[in-house]
Amino acid sequence: LAKTTQPISMDSYEGQEVNITCSHNNIATNDYITWYQQFPSQGPRFIIQGYKTKVTNEVASLFIPADRKSSTLSLPRVSLSDTAVYYCLVWGNTPLVFGKGTRLSVIA
Amino acid sequence: ETGVTQTPRHLVMGMTNKKSLKCEQHLGHNAMYWYKQSAKKPLELMFVYSLEERVENNSVPSRFSPECPNSSHLFLHLHTLQPEDSALYLCASSQGSPLAGGGNEQFFGPGTRLTVL
Numbered sequence: 001l002a003k004t005t006q007p008i009s010m011d012s013y014e015g016q017e018v019n020i021t022c023s024h025n026n027i028a029t030n031d032y033i034t035w036y037q038q039f040p041s042q043g044p045r046f047i048i049q050g051y052k053t054k055v056t057n058e059v060a061s062l063f064i065p066a067d068r069k070s071s072t073l074s075l076p077r078v079s080l081s082d083t084a085v086y087y088c089l090v091w092g093n094t095p096l097v098f099g100k101g102t103r104l105s106v107i108a
Numbered sequence: 109e110t111g112v113t114q115t116p117r118h119l120v121m122g123m124t125n126k127k128s129l130k131c132e133q134h135l136g137h138n139a140m141y142w143y144k145q146s147a148k149k150p151l152e153l154m155f156v157y158s159l160e161e162r163v164e165n166n167s168v169p170s171r172f173s174p175e176c177p178n179s180s181h182l183f184l185h186l187h188t189l190q191p192e193d194s195a196l197y198l199c200a201s202s203q204g205s206p207l208a209g210g211g212n213e214q215f216f217g218p219g220t221r222l223t224v225l
Contacts, residue, residue: 034212043110043198043216044151091212095141095163098151 004088009103018075020102022088025069033064033071036087038101044087048073078106111135112217114199120223123189129220131182131199139205140182141214142174143198151198157182158205189224196221 006022024033032051036044048055050062050071061074075082085101112133121127133140139158143151156163157176164174171193173185182199200214 032212041196041219041221043112043200043219044214045110045216046213049212095153095156096212096214097153098143100150 004090004099006086006088006099006102008100009105011105011107012078013107014079015077018078018082018104018106020073020075020086020088020104021070022073023070024088024090027068027090028092031090031092033062033068034089034091034096035060035062035073036089036098038085038087039083044098047086049091075104078104080106080108082106110215110217112199112201112215114197114217114220116220117218118221118223120225121186121189122225123191125189126185126187128186129184129197129199129222131184131217133180133182133199133201133215133217135201135203135215137201137203137215138179139202140176140179141200141202142172142182142184143200143216144195145198145219146192146195154184161205186222189222191224194222194224 004022004024012018034049035047037047038044048060048062052064055062063072083106085103087101089096115130141156142154145151154168155174171188175183196219198219199217202214
């Protein structure tokens with residue numbers, strides 16, 4: 001299983017763009033990169049997934065460089081409601097393994 | 109609403125009690141999961157059911173016993189638990205087995221907050 005490393009916590013002001021970078025140096029050829037969001041006392045929620053280059057949806061963008069050893073989740077113009085824990089996972093033909101995630105605190 | 113429901117939402121039990129947690133998914137998925145989330149710890153995958161095949165984390169104590177009677181329902185039977193088993197227990201489902209190229213997009217229920225006295 002590919003191990004992921006991401007910052008433990010980040011702070012941001014409302015309205016700013018937030019970028020959370022995750023490293024996954026031993027990602028396998030068939031692995032995808034998946035991000036989840038979790039609010040307190042709730043289950044995680046799927047945000048976005050990608051394999052290479054850039055993926056964008058209505059919530060976030062995911063940037064993956066050519067070597068795929070890292071990825072960056074970009075949240076445009078965050079609001080207080082984006083305060084949550086964000087998990088980066090590398091996924092192949094095995095069940096998902098969640099790490100400790102990044103605790104994002106958005107400040108007014 | 110994620111299409112995955114869990115009951116009860118809160119449960120307090122003594123160490124000698126027997127209780128069960130219930131999960132139901134209304135998404136037509138064919139894989140279901142139990143996770144444990146203790147305070148300040150990562151989510152721990154306990155069990156996976158996919159197409160009637162069970163995959164489990166070998167570190168899960170036998171006092172936790174899962175049951176999956178069909179693809180829509182999942183139970184976690186609890187007996188003689190310990191105080192350290194107090195945690196948020198989350199159920200999830202996905203379309204596709206994590207062992208066969210699927211299962212990456214999981215839909216989680218709201219969880220059951222379990223307290224063992």
